[in-house]
Amino acid sequence: MAKKYLMTPGPTPVPEDIRNEMAKPIIHHRTKEYQAIFKDVTDGLKKMFKTANDVYTFTSSGTGAMEASIVNVCSPGDKIIVVRGGKFGERFGDIAKAYGVDVIPLDVPWGSGPCPADIKDLLKANPGVKGVYTTLCETSTATVFDIKAIGEIVKATDALYVVDVISGLGADKFENDAWGVDIAICGSQKGLMIPPGLAFCSVSEKVWKAVEASSLPKFYFNFKKYKKSMAAIDTPFTSAITLVIGLKKALETLNAKGIDNVIAEHTAQANAFRDAAKAMGLGLLSKFPSNAVTAVNTPAGMDADALIKLLKTDYGVTFAGGQEQLKGKLFRAAHMGGIDKEHTIESIKALESALLKMGYNFKAGSGVEAATRILGE
């Protein structure tokens, strides 16, 4: 059977040594052996986040941790600013509304990013705003936001700065503490190279004041329970043990390389993929392309979902499609986590073949040539 290349922005391929680690006989979670693993994981996550703050591990998808970032700090009627420039920014707004929190939206066109000055204006116009909620990499549009610049503005106010780094961490540059982020939210199945099932929140000192004032009900995602358990290097509820064990291995690999080097590797892949697309005459959706994932517009008249299906069926390459309003218009290829140079080159080769098969006119080989100029043979 030909090798398969999973190029989706989550899950990303899980390296074999991590899969084998998770396949060992399971151990109990209330043991010294597991406690040592969980300590290593927590320390390793802090290095990835570049934070001295606590990082809590939830057994949930990333959405659970997004919910945690709202229910732990808000009360009904509180106002938060939400940057909505794609599916995941909108989700912050949906969660807030479900909990009776007022959303002050900063809507940006899909594929573009927020202007920091607009955040400044909104903060001025709305004193008492509880937080600014935004995204490092908006996966649905493959766009990276200027989290550092927004951080400069938010940190001068009483508002909390909450950033979804679920698909950005490990591919787009991120500095939790230096950029003044109060809560960063991550998931396991992207840059962290393990299967989905775990989510994480870094939590700053500034957050705890808001926690004390928050009257929204919560239990499973209650930060206070996680803080109390963390003091004993534990979680309040049974963790997804095997995923935590896999994460220990993944973090060892990532931190041995060094987070900046990991990001540099994925940046090269992202650049290679984007240059390949341009060489083949294809346009990108995003004005500010992320290094975690690239969204490529299909040629006029070509159904993106048909292209994706052909690539999966005939070439074993899995790209993701467009979401919501972008469905059928583009495909997305990721560059993070277990996706390496081989994935990048082979997927471009397959893309060339599939496009030729579908009758698109371009210079065959131009995509691979552009990519190898950056990545080497």
Place this chain on the structure above:
Amino acid sequence: MAKKYLMTPGPTPVPEDIRNEMAKPIIHHRTKEYQAIFKDVTDGLKKMFKTANDVYTFTSSGTGAMEASIVNVCSPGDKIIVVRGGKFGERFGDIAKAYGVDVIPLDVPWGSGPCPADIKDLLKANPGVKGVYTTLCETSTATVFDIKAIGEIVKATDALYVVDVISGLGADKFENDAWGVDIAICGSQKGLMIPPGLAFCSVSEKVWKAVEASSLPKFYFNFKKYKKSMAAIDTPFTSAITLVIGLKKALETLNAKGIDNVIAEHTAQANAFRDAAKAMGLGLLSKFPSNAVTAVNTPAGMDADALIKLLKTDYGVTFAGGQEQLKGKLFRAAHMGGIDKEHTIESIKALESALLKMGYNFKAGSGVEAATRILGE
């Protein structure tokens, strides 16, 4: 290295073929391939629950699904009856309180079970009660409750019948539909033989009326989102893909054997373990012992945690200790999921050796002899 025997009531040992299945290269969750797996899992769960109702799969620990069973049907100020006879019954009460739901407790001594007539009286005395919340197997006391008898009472009322079957399913008899259960809550790491990280709720038609009236806020655990996604054989948020893949394999094994036969096997192991304990002169905590787990009182003057430590260190056998008020007084051995006859016999052998080493006076070999009378050599 000597073989290890994990005898804890969650996680239970994950059979090798299931671990290998989960160690295969990961696939994307929005594919036909995964959809077919998720359909098999959902159908397989229905067989295990003995229900025609929907069964939803959450990425969370069992506590997340317990929270779901409250936030989806209650409004602030609603009253629910909660049977509190151990740590997990108490957790229902704690979740309810966190959400402003009034708890009418039925407190029973740890190790005993609720009297159905008491539930009847409470329902009569408190018209308009939203639900009766209880547990099939109270893991902390190793006690099985009479879920069938309580169901007869609750089904004649407007109250919902909510049962935590997290550690009971697959070991203690359970019939979701025949016993009138409206929401049954389960977790993955017990009788279902896979690692922790997934939780499940069966949801009856009667529940949906309460859902419409419920004003408690929710998002990640919102039943409506899961119902909508289930129509497309999907989940609203990224599932713990590898655990779902492992669960397909586990359910194939369990349902091929037949759930009644699976229960009969574990019942034999539970009987063997209990007879062994009695033959060694040890008493059980529970008046109504579960077949999922047995709680054995340690001899007067012997620290249970020291015994557990010795068994783990010198014999590779992991028992669980007592929780909360029972800490240090007993050990718990499970009989469900991947725990088989070999585990049962070998753990009893080790227990005999450890007790002798700790100076307990009993007839050596009597425990193993009693167990093999039931299980064979």
